Structure formats: C-alpha cells, structure tokens
Amino acid sequence: MSRIYETAEICFEGAAPAGSEALAAPQAVFVKDGKELSVKGFYAGGGLYKVRFLPEEAGTWQYTITGDGTERPLTGTLEVTAQETGETQAEGAKQGPQGSALHGPVRACGTHLKHADGTWFYSFGTTVYALAHQSEALMNETFETLADAPFNKVRMCVFPKHYNYNHNNPRYYAFERSAAGEGLTFEAQEGDQVAGMSDAKDTSVNNWDVNRPCFAFWDAFEDKLLRLQDLGIEADLILFHPYDRWGFANMPQQDNLIYLDYLLRRLAAFPNVWWSLANEYDLCLAKSLQDWEEIEQFVAEHDPYHHMLSNHNCFKPWDWSRQNVTHVSWQTRELYRVQALLKEYGKPVLIDECRYEGNVPESWGNISGRSMAQRFWQVTVCGGYCTHGETFYPGTKEAEFNTQTGESEVVWWARGGRLHGESPARIAFLKEIIDSLPGPIEPAAGGLQAILLMSPAEQEKVLEQTPEGFRGFLKALLAMSPAEQERFLAFNTAYEGKVGDGDAFLIYKDTECSSLADLSLPTDKTYRIEVIDTWEMTRETVQTGASGKVQVRLPGKEYMAVLAVKE
Amino acid sequence: MSRIYETAEICFEGAAPAGSEALAAPQAVFVKDGKELSVKGFYAGGGLYKVRFLPEEAGTWQYTITGDGTERPLTGTLEVTAQETGETQAEGAKQGPQGSALHGPVRACGTHLKHADGTWFYSFGTTVYALAHQSEALMNETFETLADAPFNKVRMCVFPKHYNYNHNNPRYYAFERSAAGEGLTFEAQEGDQVAGMSDAKDTSVNNWDVNRPCFAFWDAFEDKLLRLQDLGIEADLILFHPYDRWGFANMPQQDNLIYLDYLLRRLAAFPNVWWSLANEYDLCLAKSLQDWEEIEQFVAEHDPYHHMLSNHNCFKPWDWSRQNVTHVSWQTRELYRVQALLKEYGKPVLIDECRYEGNVPESWGNISGRSMAQRFWQVTVCGGYCTHGETFYPGTKEAEFNTQTGESEVVWWARGGRLHGESPARIAFLKEIIDSLPGPIEPAAGGLQAILLMSPAEQEKVLEQTPEGFRGFLKALLAMSPAEQERFLAFNTAYEGKVGDGDAFLIYKDTECSSLADLSLPTDKTYRIEVIDTWEMTRETVQTGASGKVQVRLPGKEYMAVLAVKE
Secondary structure, X not given: OEEOOOOEEEEEEOXXXXXXXXXXXOEEEEEEOOEEEEEEOEEEEOOEEEEEEOOOOOEEEEEEEEOOOOOOOEEEEEEEEOOOOXXXXXXXXXXXXXXXXXXXXXXXXXXXXXXXXXXEOOOOEEEOOOHHHOOHHHHHHHHHHHHOOOOOEEEEEOOOOOEOOEOXXXXXXXXXXXXXXXXXXXXXXXXXXXXXXXXXXXXXOOOEEEEEEOHHHXXXXXXXXXHHXXXXXXXXXXXXXXXXXXXXXXXXXXXXXXXXXXXXXXXXXXXXXXXXXXXXHHHOOOOOXXXXXXXXXXXXXXXXXXXXXXXXXXXXXXXOOOOOOOOEEXXXXXXXXXXXXXXXXXXXXXEEEOOOEEOOXXXXXXXXXXXXXXXXXXXXXXXXXXXXXXXXXXXXXXXXXXXXXXXXXXXHHHHOOOOOOOHHHHHHHHHHHHHHOOOOEEEOOOHHHHHHOOOHHXXXXXXXXXXXXXXXXXXXXXXXXXXXXXXXXXXXXXXXXXXXXXXXEEEEOOOOOOOEEEEEOOOOOOEEEEEEEOOOXXXXXXXXXXXXXXXXXXXXXXXXEEEEEEO | OEEOOOOEEEEEEOOOOOOOOOOOOOEEEEEEOOEEEEEEOEEEEOOEEEEXXXXXXXXXXEEEEEOOOOOOOEEEEEEEEOOOXXXXXXXXXXXXXXXXXXXXXXXXXXXXXXXXXXXXXXXXXXXXXXHHHOXXXXXXXXXXXXXXXXXXXXXXXXXXXXXXXXXXXXXXXXXEEOHHHOOOOOOOOOOOOOHHHOOOOOOOOOOEEEEEEOHHHHHHHHHHHHHHHHOOOEEEEEXXXXXXXXXXXXXXXXXXXXXXXXXXHHHOOOOOEEEEEEOOHHHOOOOOHHHHHHHHHHHHHHOOOOOOEEOEOOOOOOOOOOOOOOOXXXXXXXXXXXXXXXXXXXXXXXXXXXXXXXXXXXHHXXXXXXXXXXXXXXXHHOOOEEEOOEEOOOOOOHHHHOOOOOOOOOOHHHHOOOOOOOHHHHHHHHHHHHHHOOOOEEEOOOHHHHHHOOXXXXXXXXXXXXXXXXXXXXXXXXXXXXXXXXXXXXXXXXXXXXXXXXXEEEEEOOOOOOOEEEEEOOOOOOEEEEEEEOOOOEEEEEEEEEOOEEEEEOOOOOOEEEEEXXX
C-alpha cells in the first residue's frame, strides 16, 4: 500500500555487487493501464537492493525487476491510493503529508510553479548549505526552526562545505575513501583555501572511491529529505560546489557521473527534491563548461520524474534558456531585472541568492532585515521568487546567538540552528498575502518602464504611434543608448504585479515615501483596497467598491504596499 | 575702492539706446601691470549704463570705456585692495565677505573645485528652482533657512517655473512683452501642460521682446545673487528649462542669444555665479542639439571670468567631455558611477539631481531623509559632489509645513521657504567631516571593483599578472560580458575614498550592517581611527597609533562609516 506522491520502496536481497557498488542498478518497470515507467534501483549495502518509485497516479501498478541483484525477474503489485481529502488533510494542518508529498512534485508551469496535482507552489526559499552535515542535535534544532518558519524550499548541499564560519567535518561522507584519501583527517587549518576555487588544483587524484558509497551517509541524508518532506519543504539539492577541502569539488568527471548515477537512483523518487547542479558553478574551477553541460544532460536523462533542474552562478549567469533547465536560479543583486528575465526566458525566475541578512564583514552577508524583506517584496511582486539566508557573525551577540547545542560558529546559512533575524516574520507576512491571492503574480508595471523593457523595434513602433505633444518626450527617453537605458532601469523600476485578468493588483512602493498612490483599476469590476505596511506587518482596508481611477492616502514612509483585490 | 573678488561697478549716464536696449554694450578695458581684461557693460534703464568688473588681483586698475552710452572714452582708476586676513575675517565668521566674495570664483581643478585664491570648494548643493520668483516674504524666509543650512550652492532658474506644486506667477519677468504677449495673464489653468516639453510647440512667435529687458526684474534678481553671495553660497544659474507656461522655453534661437548676451554682461562679474545651460536640456524640445552647442559656445565665449559651466539632463547625459564644459552636472540615480565618471571625464562630478527627500507621489520626490543622506555619503566618499532637494507634499503635515508667509503650495525644491526634512542635519554633519580633512577625496575602492572599472585591455593585463590559484577566480569574474559587468557594478560598489598620499581614508559602509571593518593602512604612518554613525551623527575615536592591517568593531547597523586620519 502506497499513497500517491509518496516514495514507494521495494527492497530485496541479492548477491553483493561484484564490481562497483555505485553502478549496480536493478532495472524496474512499473505498468498500469498501459502506462509504463522504467526506473533503476540501487545497492543499499549489506546485500540489500532497493527500487524506489514515485507514483503520480493512484491504482494498481504492476512491476517487474530484473538485472543487478536479481537472479530472476521479481514481480509484484503496488496499490497506490489517492490522497485523503477533507478537513483533516487541509493544507497547513501539519498532520499527514505536506507539500509535495500531498500534491506531488513541483514543476514549472509557464513562469510559475505547480505541484503535480495542479496546486500552485509559491516558492519562499531559505539557505542552509551544510544542513545535512551537522550534529544530530543541531539538525534537530534546524528542523524545529524550519517548522515555525515561512520557508518551503531549502538550498542544501550533498557534499560538506568548507568556508568562513563553517569548518566542521561531517559525521559521514558520501563515499568511502580511495587509497589516496586513506588516513586524511581533513581538519580545517588556519588559512585553508577553498579548494574548489583554485585553478591550481587538478582532478587526476580522487580522495574518494565513488564506486563504494557510504551507505550510512545516504541513509542519514535521506532522513533529512524525509524530515523536510514532512514539513512540506522542497529540498533544492546542490550537487556540486567549490567550498571544499575534502576533494569532492575536484573529482574526475567520470567519477562525478558515477556519483550522480547513484544519487539519482536513490533520490529521484523523493517528491520534494530539486536538482541544483551547483552552487556557483562558475567558481568550480575544476569543471569546464563542457563538463557542466554533460552533468546537466546526465541529470535530466537519469531523472524519470523530471524534477526542477537549474544551475546557480557566482558571477556569470548559467544559460537558463537551455532545454533541460526548468527555471532561472540566479545569484544577483539586480532584483530590478526579474521582469526582464521572465520575458527573456519564459521560465520561473528564482533569485536564489541576493545577499543575506546578517552582520558578517563580507558584503554578501550583512544586509539588514529590512533589506532582506524588501528584496522578497521586490522579487515577489514582479512575479519572481526570492530565497532567504541569514549570516549573523558568531559571537557578536553571544547570549542571543548560542544555539541550544552549545556549538560555536553556527550561522544559519551554512549550518542551520536558530534564526535571529528580523526578516523571517516579514517573509511570513508576505507569504500569507501571496497565498491569499487568487493566483500567481505577473509583472504589471507600465509607463516608461514598460517601454524601456521593449526591444528597439518595439520601441520604434511605440514612438510612431505616440501623438505629437508627447512623442518628443518619449524620444528624449529613447535618445539614451541601450546601455544607458539598461542602467537607467536599474534605479527606475516600479515593483507592480497583477493576478489574472484584473483579479488583483499588488503594488510595492519600495523606498518611496509617497503620501498618495494613484491606481488605475479596471472600470468593469470593483475592488477592495488594502494599504499594507510591509515592515510593521499591518493591513488596513481603506476602500471597498473601488473602480477606475482611485487615489489612496499613504503614510509617507518606506516599504508600503497597496493591494487591490476584486470583490 | 574695491575689494578683490567682489564686483566693481562703474555707472555712467548716457543717451538711451536707439535700438535694442539689450544689445547696447559699452566696451571696457581694465589694465594693470600690463595685464588687460576686456569686458562689456549693459544698459540698466533710465539713461544709466553700467560696467561690472570682477578683479582677481589687487592693485590699481586703469580702465577705459567706449562705445554704447559714451560720447567719448571714459577713463578712470579702480583701487582694488586685498581681502583682510586674520581672526575677524576667518572663514565662517559670518561677517564680511563669504565664499567666492572672499576667495574668488570657483573653478575646476582636476576632478575637484577651487576658489581663485586656491581654497578648496567642496560643493554641498541644494535646489530651489524658482527661488527668485517668489514673494519678498517667502524669499526672506528662504534666505533665513539657507543661513542655517549646510548648503553652499543653489540650483536656481533665471526664468519662472511652471510645474506641479509650483504655479504662481512671478512679480517680474526678464523682458517686457512683445505684441504677441500683450494682455496675456499667464494664470495657471487646471490641466496646463508643461509648454517646453511639448514637441508640438513652435518657436516662431515670442511673447517676449528680448530687446527690452525688464530692468526691475534684473535688479531684483541680482539682489538675490548678492544675498546668496553674502551667505557664501554659489548660484548655479539655470539659463533655460522646459517647465514653462510663459513662452521662455520656446523663444527663437536668435532671441535666446540676445537674452544670454544681456545676462552675461550683467551677471558674469558676480563672483558666485555658475552657468547651468539648462535644467533637463533634453526635455527642452524646442531646442536642437545644434542650438545647445551654440548656446554652450556663446556662454563660454562671452564670460570673461570663465565661471563653472555645464548642462544638466533628464535622461540623455550631456557630453561633458566637451571643451567648454567644466564639470559633470548629472541627473541620475546611478550613484555607483561617480568613480567611473571621474575616470572617464577627468572633471568634477556633480550629481545635481538624485531624487529629493519628500513625500510627493512622483518617485523623483519621495525618498526618505535617510536615503538622501545616504546619497550624499555615497557620492562624497567617492570624490563626487551631491545636490539636495526637498519635496514634501503641501498640506500633508499642515501644522508643520505652513510657511511663515501663509502661502500655500510651498515646496522647498521649487519655491524655498523652510526645510522640513531629516537630511540637512546629516549633510551638515558630513560637511563638517569633509571640511576637516586635509584635502579633497579621491575614490579608493580596490579589489574586484577596481578590476571591473578597468578597460578590457587593462583587465587582460591583470589576468596575465595574477598567479595561478587565484587567476581562475578572476577569470570567472571577467567571464561576465561587459554589459553584465556593468550591471554587476551597480549593486557591488564599495564607497571608499582617500585623501592625498595616505593622509586620510574614509570608508562608507552604506547599507552593510557589518560587525567588523578590515582596514589596510599604510605601514609607514600612524592613524587615528573614528567610527562614525552617519545617521545618528556620532563620531567615536576607537584607535590611535593605528598602522597596517587593522580591524575595527562596528555596531552591525546600516549607514556607518570609518575614518582614518594620519596623526
């Protein structure tokens, strides 16, 4: 008995693999009503093989397993029931399946995201890179924090992480050591460099024997995925990253692919996984562009469920127009470009790193809670999705920042623990508003901004159609070169969104301290208008039955928003 | 008896001009010790002619006046004394000459500004466009406000201004009416357009007879220049602008030049005038680029004193590399570009419009006081100069915003009156710090930012010289296209300045809430280090005798700065 959207697992014993334990891959075929899905299993150690299957239809699935680990075909049936519905299973009930285990894996739908059952998924991400590489006590604290936080996606690494404020060795590694790695302690030393970011490293020696998975690692890692799944949180799994002192960032490409092969057979049947090929692919200096394209293709081909797949940059954006890429996963501070990117790629735009709330000296990690909350509003109102992170310098507020575990150097963005910032409450407030809307948001800014976002040919056409008396003004605008126009947009972008065909309008006033907002609502509908203080987290209905040109009084302070919802 | 750097005026009676009262121009030559300066006078009405002369050397000047208004050459001597020095005339004493009347006209010196006597001029501007077109009571209030404000430059128009929150007719106009203008009342009407911004206007009819100056206007206008001079404030005179309903924005070009000819003969001898060819030249749709170039050349040629001269944009930047242009006068929100522009133009960079503190609905006029103060710090620390403006919506805070004059619709940026914002105090605090430095600031940001500001060829050279181990990281940075690099800079700019050869360093942390700042000071000097809270306006000396690598504890909040001054 299985439930739709939850991982079904078939275990069987067999002879231990003669060759690579990573590559031993039983073949399974699942059939129902003429539908057929081929998946591969994996060797789980101790003479045990497993095949995992993520059913997306209820009913009776027949399966046949052959190949590695089997002496003769294994057959059987899997009864898959639909999810229960009704009050007890209502979203947010915090009992029974949540998120993807309730609604199915997340996939792109135009520029937005939907679960397999058609439920919209509005991503509100956070970042805990080395979540799975901490002590049990610290991980427990992390999950407790996540249970009360607004986040429904976590960016996290498969491999451990070595970087400022993040120097611990994990309990397990994904593989057993090779001869080259035998005896290495990997203790962090003063002045250790980030190995994956050095172009002096070669990939001819691997400390790890990718053909011998460390089964305890994978069991423990999957436990974390299940705990996220129980919280309704997507695991945006980072498959490679440069922040390394163990050698995982500099494995030979054939070993990278063996690792991915094993990982995909183990993890693809989890409903809540996403594939982030890298954190900062362009700083993984041991990998060429060709390596990355091969990795991308390999992951896409070997995932029977077509989970979300993207690649994340430090500087140079990945080419998100590529066919295997489901969404933009951008590290940037150029948040004004969400609208342009939605237009350029026609895919969901996730700002997966936009600086972190905190107080470390590094500029990527010392924005205020106000600024973090502001970024979520800027991105969200334009139809994108933003990702949070928190980096308070360990020890700067001792009493406050010690974790329950007593461990030092615990910063949320790397290791988890507790949240200390001011933004999560504001992000929760925003999420509540977004969840209450009748659908996802599309960018809606008009005026000069809309014209500047057009191609030169489109701009020329607008000019032709503009009557004398105003045409000269537009010409003055478009007298700026394309580069000047682009730079102009960076600081002249209005953050305005709409839902459907006039179902709702959400205008974020950002740092504007306006005392008035002018709205042009459709005249064939009436609206309830709310003034929202995004920082103080207050909502006030100021008009009902509003239609057409409407003027709304604002308090003349930063970070206000106006919401108009069709009555 | 005249004093150096103060306007000397020689008046004489003569027959009223037979032709144009504007073009009647007595010729004067001033000679001293073989030095010779030719200047022209003007007709002042009522049979009176005047020649004004701005002496920049003390001593006995011989003059001869011929031409219009004279029957035979008028000769005489002008004794010019040096400025008194000593305690009673100390800068800031607020008695006796101030600013340019004490130190001489301001001129560009590299990327900075100096008075004629060699005193640095650090520009802290504000904006009161229609300052000179208000009631006497309101103008008095404006000057009282300026006397207590930190500003030493005011952007102000010669012609009256018509725009939102600014609809009054002035008492005087620069010229008498032409037949076409006779009987026009110029009362502002609901829905009036900004005439100068319409490309439907033609310039074949002029409401004004530029050959008949309104002498009362000019006398009153000059009184305002003198009152600014007495306060040590530069008048950045805007010669044209589009915000018009009277017709001054759409005069024929030959009339524009007659106007300028008269203006320059009257005003060039004021020590504290600058020429801003326009406010938003690119929205003055009646003027072609060729017209502007002619105007620029005309002003430069007809100003014997070579006052500061620039042109100000709405969208398309003026070409500030042109020979007659003394400085960049940029309307922009791209404040991160100050460093790049200093490099590009090698001239002073004045950000003469960067949004205004206020709460009007228009985005150009509703930033917070915090944001205005932030902009001053961003620009100043990088070696540029910033200009303030204030636009609180009239009536939004009635009790607070009524002026003493009882007039309605009084917004500082257009009409003057009183200041209500939070930024002026912070600008005064910044000015105090800058005035205390041993010299002007040069941009000093290093690291990736410095590399991104290089040309592609320079970048290539840096790459070659970077050792393996770090070269790959730099390559990753430079893998971004030039456009991507430019966009990256917009939100990855550090605001850091230095004075001289290590005399002082000023680092503005902007929105970074860092708990630590790392300084690399020269090892051959020692420094006193201050932590500055630019918003709370506090300064604390945290280290003395500091040298080399220094770490400074910061409070982890926005808008902090660190100053290191050589001991």
